[in-house]
Amino acid sequence: MLITDLLEETYLAISANKTRSGLTILGIVIGIGSVIAMISIGQGATGSIETSIQSMGSNLITVSPGFQRSFSQVSAGRGSAQTLTIEDSETIAKEIPFVGAVAPELSRRYQIVAKGKNTNTQVVGTVASYPSVKNIEIDQGSFISEQNVSNQSKVAVLGPTTRDDLFGEGTIPIGETVRINGINFKIIGITKSKGGTGFGSQDDMVFIPITTAQKFLAGADYVSTISVQAESPQVMTQVQTGITNLLLELHNITDPQMADFSVLSQQDILGAASSMTNTMTILLAAIAGISLIVGGIGIMNMMMTTVTERTREIGLRKAVGAKRLDISLQFLAEAVMLTFIGGVVGIILGSGIAYGITFFAGMATKISLFSIILAFSVSAGIGIVFGYWPAQKAAKLNPIEALRYE
Amino acid sequence: MIEIKNITKVYKSGDVETKVLKGISFSINDGEFVAIIGPSGSGKSTLMHILGCLDTPSSGQYFFEGQDVSQLSDDELADIRKKKIGFVFQSFNLLPRTTVLRNVVLPLAYANIPKGEREEIAKKSLLSVGLDETRFHHLSNQLSGGEMQRVAIARALVNNPSLILADEPTGNLDSKTGEVVLETFKNLNKQGRTVILITHEKYIAEHAKRTIFLKDGEIIEDVINHRSKTVQQIKE
Incomplete structure (x- = not known):
């Protein structure tokens, strides 16, 4: 047939x-x-x-605090430690080769009020190099400057979603004031939308100088993460090891198993x-x-x-x-x-x-x-x-x- | 063309052995018209299945056109059926809900005849058994019994087989259409084809030129009908 x-x-x-x-x-x-x-x-x-994850920045390495172990045997969970400091981030920038930019940040969620409207969002205390590390672009006005950081200025840069929530879509509220935790901040810029929705969207954020965040909001001098940009994908591992060794030394830890921080590359996060x-x-x-x-x-x-x-x-x-x-x-x-x-x-x-x-x-x-x-x-x-x-x-x-x- | 030597067929069901054929021998020459007759239970259907290469004997030899086919495998037997044997059944066995033409084309498809030639061959075969051309595209279940059996004969002829094997071909037909069908077999025999007719009715067997009587798995008589009668003569 x-x-x-x-x-x-x-x-x-x-x-x-x-x-x-x-x-x-x-x-x-x-x-x-x-x-x-x-x-x-x-x-x-x-x-x-x-x-x-890619849009967070290229060749990104994130240093986050580890378990808080110093005072008792009770672990408060990964990320709870307050062991990273601005000094750590400055040392990384100075000592580790092939590092492009370093941006420490101190983030926490706060209720934000402006003109009677309010929202609850992530407030990121950071430095001038943050946009280049995290691939963030400025749409209107300017980002936080080094001047702002050293002066502990009460200035804020809004993400587009936060701007929409507080002032309405498409408005340019530069020069206006927002209240974070009862303190007035002057708006100096709006970032460009990066897309992405839901929890952890980089559009729904408020950026303020890290020094301001430490002094007026957190009342402490730790940082919650340090973002490091390596110069090229080839040196990622090298930079990662460099940072680990440096921080172990700075924190006086001899056993790497006991490290009070973790160093993750974007690939690690992506893989997970x-x-x-x-x-x-x-x-x-x-x-x-x-x-x-x-x-x-x-x-x-x-x-x-x-x-x-x-x-x-x-x-x-x-x-x-x-x-x-x-x-x-x-x-x-x-x-x-x-x-x-x-x-x-x-x-x-x-x-x-x-x-x-x-x-x-x-x-x-x-x-x-x-x-x-x-x-x-x-x-x-x-x-x-x-x-x-x-x-x-x-x-x-x-x-x-x-x-x-x- | 057919020679069987001491053929037996034994069916086993559990411990009980039933000997259906008890050593049968005969030969049939090219162009003969043979009727195998016997009461039910005589083993004539079993014999027909063996002759038609649908089944193999338990012992003995069967030479079909000189080739011993008694020990062949299923597929080898299928090959012989395809090329050499045309079957006509009591219940016609046409494919239901299928056109007349397609029914007749079926064996050609299995014989790998090129597609373009099939319809032509099938039409010739249908015309040769006297089926009207207007019926060719009817569905098989729309036909009368006589027409169905003629389609079945056309299907049996379409591969130009050397042997036509008919198992009670008139069993499901009234006597008048039965006669027409028997005439068709006679005409085929006149054209030189070997025809074997299995029946339990004597008057049907009288149409053949030779009759083999079977009883209890043995041949009890094998006679030449010197003057095979026509339908009219039998009626008288």
Whole structure:
């Protein structure tokens, strides 16, 4: 039998019972559709997390405080220590080679009030080099200057989202005043939007000189993180080790295990985040995969019924000279065709769902070629796997018994 | 063209062995028209399955056109059926919801005849059994019994087989259409084809030139009908 004959037979068999074929295909459509949609959601999340980490700055190394251990055995948790200081950051800038810029920061959330409106947002006390380290650009006015830092000036630079919340969209409130923790700050600039939404958005921030933050807001001289920009990606590891060794020395710690700080590169954060989102993607796809298996069983069920119904036909085909392979290929082709159609429709449906999620829920989704190829091969594979047994059953029928079957 | 030597067929179900054929030998020459007749349970269907290469004997030898086919595998037997044997069944066994033409084309598809030639061959075959051309595109289940059986004969002929094997071909037909079908077999025989007819009705067997009587798995009579009768003669 030629392949075209096989396809023709398959088409006739599937179209002979449209309702049943349609319902069986639906099972595969839902399975493939949900796999595509779930993978696209997972990869979309990975993509947007990666973009937002990348947008924090290039070749970025972040030094954060570690556990607070000095006074008791009770650990207050990572990041709680107040061991990093501006001096640490200045020493890093001075002593470590290949360091482009260093920006210490002291962040905390405060209630901010302006003209009767108020919001709760992240207030970042930092220095003049912060924009170059974190890839932040100024839209209006200027960023905090070194002068501001040394004078402990009460000036503030708003992120665009904060500006929108307090003064309204598109306004230029330079020269206006905001109240942070009961202290008035004069607005000197607005940063450019970097995109990204939700918690930790760099658009929803207020920047003030770090010295001001230490003196008037925190009342202490520690910093919460130090951001270091390496000169090139090649020297990242070198800079990372340099900083670690330097800080161990500065903090008088001999055992690196006992370090009261941690040095993370952007790659480390990226790696951790992608492994998290990958796990999520796999989890989502696995759940969707279950429905695909259920769809496959539907195919097998239908093929079993078909083989039984068409027993006499199989007997006749054998009598006129069909070999086992001819018969098993015929039924296998039918199963694969069903899953293939289901796969195509499922890909369209899954892409539609992904598009709908982006459109209506604003969640990033990404339909990759990989997931489409995966869905295609999985659906064809399911056709072969779940069609094999019925096809073998048909091929092994005894022609005499098959011809007599009532 | 057919020679069987001491053929037996034993069916086992559990510990019970049923000997359906108890050592049958005969030969059939090219161009013969043979009726195998016997009551139900005589083993004639089993014999037909072996002759039609649908089944293999438990012992003995079967030479089909000089080739020993008694020990061939399923697929090798399928090959012989495809090229050499045309079947006609009591219940027609046409593909339902399929056109007449497609039913007849089916064996050609398995024989790998080029697609473009198939319809032409199938149409010739249908015309040769006297089916009207207007029926070619009807679905098989829309036909009358006589027409269905003629389509089945056309399908049996389409691969130009050397042997036509008919199993109770008139069993599901009324006597009048049955006669037309029997005439068709006679005409085929006149054209030089070997025809084997399996039946349990004596008057049907009388259409053949030779009759083999089977009873309890043994041949009890093998006679030449010196003057095989026409339908009209039998009626009288």
